[in-house]
Amino acid sequence: MSAQLPKADVVIIGLGAAGGIAAHVLTQAGIDVVGLEAGPRLDRTDFLAHDDEISGVILNWTGKYKCNKEVPTWRPNANAATAKPPVPPILMGNMVGGTSVHYGTQSWRFRADDFKVRSSTVERYGEAAIPENSTLADWPLSYEELEPWYDKVEYLIGVSGKGGSNPFASLRARDYPMPPLPSFGYGDLAQKGMESLGYHPFPQPAAILSERYDDRPACTLCGYCGFFGCWNDSKSSTLVSAIRRAEGTGKLDVRPNCRVTAILSNDKGQVTGVRYIDDQGQEREQPAGVVILSTYVYESVRLLLLSTSDHFRNGLANNSGQVGRNYMSHAYVSRNGLFPGKDLNLYSGTTGQAVAMDDLNGDHFDHTGLGFIRGAVVFASNGNLPIGQSRTIAPGVPQWGSAYKRWIHDNGDSVGSVFAQVEPLPYTGNFLDLDPKVKDPLGIPVVRVTYNFGENEDKATTYLDTKLAELIKAIGATETWPGFPARTPVPVNSHAYGGTRMGDDPATSVVNKYSLAHEAPNLMILGGSTFPASSGYNPTETIEALAWLSADYLANHLDEIAV
Amino acid sequence: MTDKEIPRQAASPGSPGAAGAAAGAGRPTNTSHSTALTTDELATLRAVVGRVIPADDLGPGAAEAGVDVFIDRALAGPNASDLPVYQAGLAALEKAVGTGGFASASPAAMDALLTKAEAGTLDGVPEAFFSLLLEHTRQGMFGDPVYGGNRDFVGWDLIGYPGIKLVWTSDEQEINAHVAPKHISVAKFGGQGW
Ligand SMILES: Cc1cc2nc3c(=O)[nH]c(=O)nc-3n(C[C@H](O)[C@H](O)[C@H](O)COP(=O)(O)OP(=O)(O)OC[C@H]3O[C@@H](n4cnc5c(N)ncnc54)[C@H](O)[C@@H]3O)c2cc1C
Numbered sequence: 001m002s003a004q005l006p007k008a009d010v011v012i013i014g015l016g017a018a019g020g021i022a023a024h025v026l027t028q029a030g031i032d033v034v035g036l037e038a039g040p041r042l043d044r045t046d047f048l049a050h051d052d053e054i055s056g057v058i059l060n061w062t063g064k065y066k067c068n069k070e071v072p073t074w075r076p077n078a079n080a081a082t083a084k085p086p087v088p089p090i091l092m093g094n095m096v097g098g099t100s101v102h103y104g105t106q107s108w109r110f111r112a113d114d115f116k117v118r119s120s121t122v123e124r125y126g127e128a129a130i131p132e133n134s135t136l137a138d139w140p141l142s143y144e145e146l147e148p149w150y151d152k153v154e155y156l157i158g159v160s161g162k163g164g165s166n167p168f169a170s171l172r173a174r175d176y177p178m179p180p181l182p183s184f185g186y187g188d189l190a191q192k193g194m195e196s197l198g199y200h201p202f203p204q205p206a207a208i209l210s211e212r213y214d215d216r217p218a219c220t221l222c223g224y225c226g227f228f229g230c231w232n233d234s235k236s237s238t239l240v241s242a243i244r245r246a247e248g249t250g251k252l253d254v255r256p257n258c259r260v261t262a263i264l265s266n267d268k269g270q271v272t273g274v275r276y277i278d279d280q281g282q283e284r285e286q287p288a289g290v291v292i293l294s295t296y297v298y299e300s301v302r303l304l305l306l307s308t309s310d311h312f313r314n315g316l317a318n319n320s321g322q323v324g325r326n327y328m329s330h331a332y333v334s335r336n337g338l339f340p341g342k343d344l345n346l347y348s349g350t351t352g353q354a355v356a357m358d359d360l361n362g363d364h365f366d367h368t369g370l371g372f373i374r375g376a377v378v379f380a381s382n383g384n385l386p387i388g389q390s391r392t393i394a395p396g397v398p399q400w401g402s403a404y405k406r407w408i409h410d411n412g413d414s415v416g417s418v419f420a421q422v423e424p425l426p427y428t429g430n431f432l433d434l435d436p437k438v439k440d441p442l443g444i445p446v447v448r449v450t451y452n453f454g455e456n457e458d459k460a461t462t463y464l465d466t467k468l469a470e471l472i473k474a475i476g477a478t479e480t481w482p483g484f485p486a487r488t489p490v491p492v493n494s495h496a497y498g499g500t501r502m503g504d505d506p507a508t509s510v511v512n513k514y515s516l517a518h519e520a521p522n523l524m525i526l527g528g529s530t531f532p533a534s535s536g537y538n539p540t541e542t543i544e545a546l547a548w549l550s551a552d553y554l555a556n557h558l559d560e561i562a563v
Numbered sequence: 564m565t566d567k568e569i570p571r572q573a574a575s576p577g578s579p580g581a582a583g584a585a586a587g588a589g590r591p592t593n594t595s596h597s598t599a600l601t602t603d604e605l606a607t608l609r610a611v612v613g614r615v616i617p618a619d620d621l622g623p624g625a626a627e628a629g630v631d632v633f634i635d636r637a638l639a640g641p642n643a644s645d646l647p648v649y650q651a652g653l654a655a656l657e658k659a660v661g662t663g664g665f666a667s668a669s670p671a672a673m674d675a676l677l678t679k680a681e682a683g684t685l686d687g688v689p690e691a692f693f694s695l696l697l698e699h700t701r702q703g704m705f706g707d708p709v710y711g712g713n714r715d716f717v718g719w720d721l722i723g724y725p726g727i728k729l730v731w732t733s734d735e736q737e738i739n740a741h742v743a744p745k746h747i748s749v750a751k752f753g754g755q756g757w
Contacts, residue, residue, distance in 0.1 A: 049753035051727055052707035059641060185738035221731040231729065231752075343739045347724050348731040382736070386705040386724040391698075399681075399697055400615040401674065405721065409621050412722035 002275060002283035008034040008253075009562065010554070011274055011288035013260045013303070016098015017540050018526035019294035020238025020246075021153065021547040022554075027251040029555035034286060035243075035252055036276055038259040038295075039065045039094030042101070047229030053385045056227040062093030062102055066259065070440040072298050072447040074491040077429055082438075082448065087484075089492035092296050095229075096256055097239025099296070099494065100207075100540065104226030105235055105352030107159045107207035108377070108537035109150045109545075112143035112170040113362055117533045120363060121373050129373055131454050134425045135326050137532040140504045140513040141549075143170050149545040149552075156245075157236035158213040159541070161205030168200070168358040181210050181219060181353040186344045186416050190355045190380035193475030199359040204379055206352030207236040207541070216240060225350030225383055238544075255279070261444070263291055263307040263316055263523070270563045271316070271523045289562030290554065294526040294547070297327075298447045298492075301432045301499040301529060306444065317517040317525075322510050323500060324432040327451060328534050330495035331422035333376070333461050334484040335468035336392055337477025339414045346413060347389075349382030360420070360467060361536040372459040376420035377536040378468070380475070389415065395481050417483050418472050420464040421495075423536045424457050432499050451491045461486035495528070495539060502530040515550035522563045524550060596711070596757065599638035599646050600653075605631055607653045610666035614673045615700045623717045625704050633703030633712030640757045642699070648689045652696070655687030656680065708748045709756035716746045727752075 010026055012019045015037040026033050039062070055061040060068055074085040092099040113120050118138045121129055130136055147170075153159070155177050163175035180203035183191075187203075194201040208219045208230075219234040233240045246252040257279035264285070265271045273287035293300050304323050305315035315323055356379040358364060367373055390408055392415050393399070397407045435448035453461075465486040472480050503509025506518035511530050517523040526547045528539045535542075554561060600608060612634070613626030625631075638646045659676050660668050668676075679685040681693045703712030705722055713719060719726055726745035735742050748754065 045753070049749065049755070051752060052709065052749040052754055054702060054706045054710055055749075055754070058702060058706075182733040182736075184733065184736035185740070186736075189738070220729055221733075221736065222727075222729045223731070224727075343723070343741075345736050345738065345740055345742060348728070348736055386719060386722050387702055389724075390701040390705045390722060400677070400700075402617055402619050402621075405616055405619065405621055405624070408722050412724070 002285045004285045004287065007273070007287040007289070008032060009288070009558070010290045010292060011036060011286050012292040012294060013274060014038070014098060014293070014295035014299070015096050015238070015243060015254065016294060016296065017100040017238055018543050018547040019292065020097060020100065020242040021544045022292055022294065022526060022551040023246040023252050024156065024242035025548055025551035026555055027246040027249040031251065031555060031558060033246070033252050034288070035254045036258040036260055036274065036286065037096050037254065037256050039096065039256065041096045041254070041256040042229065044229065044231045044233055048231035051224040051228060051231060053387045056102070056224065057385065057388070060091050060093070060227065062095055062229070063091045065094040067092045067094055070446045072449045072492050073435045073438050074449045074451065076452040078450055082435070085491045086488050087490050090490065090494045092494055096254060097237045097243060100237040101229045101239050102227050103540060105206045105208040105350055106354070106538040107161070107205045107352070107541045109170070110143065110535045110537055110542050111168065111362060114533065114535040115139040115141065115143050117374070124363065125367065125373065131425065131427070131456055133428045134454070135428060136425050137503060139532050140502055146545050146549060147171070147173060149548040150541060152548055153541055153544045157207055157238070157241040157544070158209050158216070159205055159207050159236065160210035162203055165202035166200070166358055168361070168364050176205065178210050178213055181206055181208065181349070184349060184353060184382055186346055186382070187353070187355040187380060190418065190475050193471060194355070194357050196474050197471060199357045201355050201357045204352065204354040204356040206350070208350060208352045209234045209236065214241065219350070221349045221353065223348045223350070223383055223385065225352065260303065263293065263303060265307070265309050265311060265316060265520060267311050269311050269520050271520050272563065290522045290524065290558070292524045292526060296527055297496040297499050297529040298432065300525060300527060302434065302447050304500070305434050317510055317519040317523060319519055320507055320510070322508065326426040326498035326501045326532070327430045327432050327449070328424045328426050328497040329451060329490050329493040330534060331424050331453070331457050331461055332420065332484045332490060333422060333464045333468060333486050334417050334419040334482070335465065335472045335480050336415050336417045336483045337472035337475065338394055338411060338479040339416055339476055340411070340478055341414070343413050344416050346382055346384040346416065347386070351381045351383050353383070354379040354381035360464065370459065370463060372456045372463065374423040374425070374460065375536055376422040376464050378418060378420045378471070380416065380418045386412070389413070392483065394479055416472070416475065416477065418468050418475070420468055421536055421538070422457065422460050422464060423534050425454060426498055426533070427454055449491045451489060453487065453489045457489070458487045461488070495534070497528045497531040497534045497539070499529040500525045501532050503532060514553040515546060516561070522561050524554060526550060596636050597639040598635050599643070600635050600649065604650065604653050605635060607657055607665045608634060608649070610673065611653070611656065611677065611696065612700050614670065614677055615696065616704055617670070622721065625700050627714065628704050628712050628717045629714040630700050630703035630712045633706070633710050634699045636711050636757045637699060645695055648691050648695060651687060651689050652680065652692035655685060658687060659685055707754065709750040709754045711756065716744070720744060
């Protein structure tokens, strides 16, 4: 028997980007919250001691507490055996603050059109433009409804950017709380190159401080950003913003190293609490009036599927069979370019420090005759590291020996790149379930990803590769070659979406527009798993804005929702 | 960034100087490392990585940088599952070179065998061997010296990486701005390596 603890108003499972924001909003409203986090509590002393490419990028050291040990398996379709994915999994981190601690800080709002992706596509190109087996859907809410919550997130965590600099962006009530990060040499080149092709470059918004804000210092451009925690507390993780404030209220009980293994429910389909393994290895039960599940896409789907009961034989909130459906993962394409004789000084800064353009994103260009819909945000950024650069060599250059050595000596800091993050569509054949064979060290099945590109994604990535090749030449490269190749899905990704889709119809979605489960109304699910569509933008600011909107709704309706 | 901001952070317990002490406190300093390969296998590996990135007029190569040590520690740690591939690959190279041993062969003879290993035409070399060798040689050569490779920062000097530099100015991000090598390892900040 596990030890039962006193009942909490709300328990949050996973204190990452989404859970951290929810904790802030609820505690500000005076609600007592228990936060169960599988990872440890780390701080900038720990982050500084791991400012090296091996521990950050190669070993993903912050994932060693959990996600490195439960990597989802992959197969391209439901009839195929599991196989080695075409690109290695991109993994998350486990710690208080979650992956917002080691993310790359690119901080985007989606555009109004992204929330109406199906209807606007049909309106412009007709029903036939949407692939037959795609489950592409509009969101149950609009940009206008989300705008105030984007604004709150930007001002709470600290986002740098320049309102009005992106001509495609949707309306904002006010500017960012601080200016963009400084421009940089290669960024200036990229900007000119983009302009020469008629594009509209702008400084990318970033969740990192360009000036002192909320008693935290500005970014020093150290270069250890994506995959690294910030030694200077300049990165706007939830650890140093939302969670810090929530703990300041005295209403958030953070329990690090506590891993939830099941969400408990009663015979009416209401959730009653969670079971977890505490930092001493003890099994415990935490009863709660409301459970918020914010453990990232794979673990959220996994916990639902594992939490079976008489009422929910196929997993919690899954009598509809929708849990795990509508899975998507961002597609990537990049082009490298050689700038001989130029020291680009790219061993600094962050992917947040970038020059971006939206001309090839969403429906900002005419897709007639192209054979695909949607597009990609395109950017040129900073933040190279030496092992990564040692692999980035032009075709025809030997992979080893004195000629290799000469080449990297001459060109190690003379290779720049441009990157496209491509919006994939959801398909009936792409989904998540539990792997029937592979288990984690606790003996719990890992997630199995069934995922492949459709023709739409093959064509979109191929098109963007051509555009990027043209672009990097315009930026001044004498030679160009693919970095991340077209037609290559990333089955396990830190930009994964779907699995607990948000929608109005309980037959085709798992949660409503307030992220509450249709079938278990006191269960809230936060994170990219609720996205009906991905957009070409990085997800986190939208995850955080939705978390805020949902937690605010919960705070205002706690008496009706809590059990 | 203003100059005032770094000292404020530096004055608190998480400062670069203090961090090293704080992170090191209570943790054993990692002076003794487990090893995975035998002395003979290590000698072969050292000769092999010395051809992957050779010492030449541009300076020291992977052998001088200690990449063999790096790979050995990796194989004794997180890359343990690759150990059989290395054992088989190194044995196959020794077998192919015959008497005298791989490490005493001429550079041209070593390169010829490695070329065959790369092409997959050398008997007994596992398919994964050469690509692992390339990747791990790069990790050892260009990774932080705290992991046993990149000795004296020769890898970072080769590829033009200045070392950990906690503050970059905007001017230093300009094209062709000269950024002097810093030769700073994460060890300075409490990094423990493997
Ligand atoms: C290298 C990298 C760079 C990135 N760069 C960007 C970027 O530039 N811009 C952007 O928008 N996004 C970026 N992302 C993605 C971003 O990190 C995610 O969108 C975001 O963190 C997702 O928020 P989340 O709350 O859903 O998950 P997380 O932030 O990962 O939080 C989930 C938390 O749940 C905890 N947890 C998991 N299972 C359990 C359990 N059973 N019990 C208790 N706790 C549990 C985890 O330990 C974790 O702390 C990047 C990701 C990576 C890996």
